[in-house]
Amino acid sequence: MTSERRSGFQYNSCFNGLIDKLHNEGRYRIFAELEREVGKFPVVHLHDGEESREVVVWCSNDYLGMGHHEKVLGAMHDALDAYGAGSGGTRNIAGNHNAIVALEQELADLHDKEAALAFTSGYVANVTALSTLARILPNCVVFSDSENHASMIQGIRGSKAEKYVFEHNDLAHLERLLKEVDPERPKIIAYESVYSMSGDFGPVEAICDLAEKYNALSYIDETHGVGLYGHKGGGYAQELGLTDRIDILQGGLGKGFGVVGGFVTGSALLIDVIRSYGTGFIFTTSLPPVVAEGAVASIQHLKQSGAEREKHQANARELKAMLSAVGLP
Template sequence: MQINEPAGGALQKGTQRGVTLCNGLSRAVVPYMTLRTIQKPLQKVAFGPTKRTKDVDYNAKLDIAIERLHTEGRYRTFIDIERKRGQFPHATWRKPDGSEAPVTVWCGNDYLGMGQHPVVLAAMHEAIEATGAGSGGTRNISGTTVYHKRLEAELADLHNKEAALLFTSAYIANDATLSTLPKLFPGLIIYSDALNHASMIEGVRRNGGAKRIFRHNDVAHLRELLAADDPDAPKLIAFESIYSMDGDFGPIEDICDLADEFGALTYIDEVHAVGMYGPRGAGVAERDGLMGRIDIINGTLAKAYGVMGGYIAASAKMCDAIRSYAPGFIFTTSLPPAVAAGAAASVAHLKTDQALRAQHQTQAKILKLRLKGMGLPIIDHGSHIVPLIVGDPVHTKKLSDMLLSDFGIYVQPINFPTVPRGTERLRFTPSPVHGPREMDALVGALDGLWSHCALNRADLAG
């Protein structure tokens, strides 16, 4: 029986009194004895003991899954570190035995050190004193504050778009937006770069629409796929400006040309570029004078901006539609006001701090030159990301462990499935505050350990 339908027939027979239930504006008179009859089996289901008819050793299956990672050298461990205000990139490592040791962080994504910047911290302190800790709700229900609106205005201005929309992370922004677009454009075909981030892959996978995967940065292959589809079908090309594992750039202009030719929307992930590239830090598309040709820009507030959260910037109609239809936006509590305030301060500051961006690029170039000079197999595509190829998970983990324990240098190993097997690596992210002393220590440690582990030099360089 549906609770919003009239009760009748056999349910009415033999009853002496009824109970009226409400569901919205519909009413149903449900016999009292019938309610008792319905409730009893429900109580058994909800509260009774669970007895499995077939014994399954769930713990054994979990053990097998975890042991497989150990065997392949891919088991991930958390390193407990405490960042110190004003001392980035230096931190304290809390070892498993409870002791402590100083470390230099070489794998963080606070690319410019803005997580420690006085302007950001002051804005956060001011906001938390004014509003308290949390936002108090979703954006639709009491969770929109002046701090959220200011941040969205800063981001729209940054990208020269009509509007911006905040999410709790860039992962959620990608997933929620890409999974929602087919609802707005029935029949949409999404063309996705093969090396797009997991959040983009998941959003495309879940959207229920058609998808085409083009070979990484292969514009000719993308053209073939576009040409093979219905010319009248709505289309969207999803790609990144900088791919984080190799540090290579997406062919933005070529993709925009194809989008114009085939009538497709463009969706770019600038997560590893915002704050760091372009005259005001809007990303690679701004640097290359192409921002106006991009329909939807995804960015993060957790990397170069040093805080937390993600967003899209697009037309007012696009942002309004995503706001209205995306479950990943609608059904989650909004960012704390203090976080929004800190992020807005960071975005505003980096719009004018070109010197910090230049210093960041200089540090990355210096590190690459020094590693190349020792014959170490790095990949250099001209971005700020410095991947050092080791080539197998066991040696990668060993190098990471020895750098930490013997030299106080913290860099996480990057293994499959994040990167293809055989390309396991250490990925360094130099910042403007990694000075000569930190650089000398890293280069010297890597030179010695590379020889100690008898690893090849430069053979795997890309």
């Protein structure tokens, strides 16, 4: 819209008001223009108009630098030459590329689950899985941690299922809410293993206990745990030896694994239900094979190598000690 309309609803005025509101509240976002360079992680070039300078990025979610790893890049170069750029369609029609099938098999093995389903992002994985399950389970009730990611909240809202939000990591509050619901109704407890904003860990074992006690499905978001925890990079639940007690495990490919995409894992039957009923999976072009091959290379490397995890955690401990030494929490 290049100009305001003469009559009727004034769209530009509405849009300007919304942007002005963000400015007035100090919440308007200006993106930093960054250029990553292979071999220089975590240093990037920051572009500001005609000028550019090198800066260290402290906020990247490519936690282990796998986006620059030679095995990942080599696999992606080979896949690009072999398969081309895109997948060629949705999974239902022409986009069920064998590279994606191999990725799902790798993810299922990573988490010791029967099956996995790959998505275009972790956000889409959460929205699709939660909205689908809470919608198709008759009279379902969802219990959601108050600090859950926006994608989980959106998925729960989209299902239109009844929901209860429990205080962050508050097991007593969660159990009070569970007690109030008819034991015959299907229930989902949705929470995270590692909360990205606070860095808190979820009480995974205790929530598994409650899920089993009240016959609820346990849904855990491991986006910020996969690659970084567990004896083969399967996440925080794997670190605790609890993966077998979790019904649905969601994760991302763009954090610890350094590529892009998302996934869910679980029983073959549960994954088949999401595959068959999840509109966010059915009606979209699938991941490019080049991305799937890069993710497989990253997962396979981190299954065998703990060096990246150990270095990352050592750096975190050192930084915490330095901050504590100068009185910063």
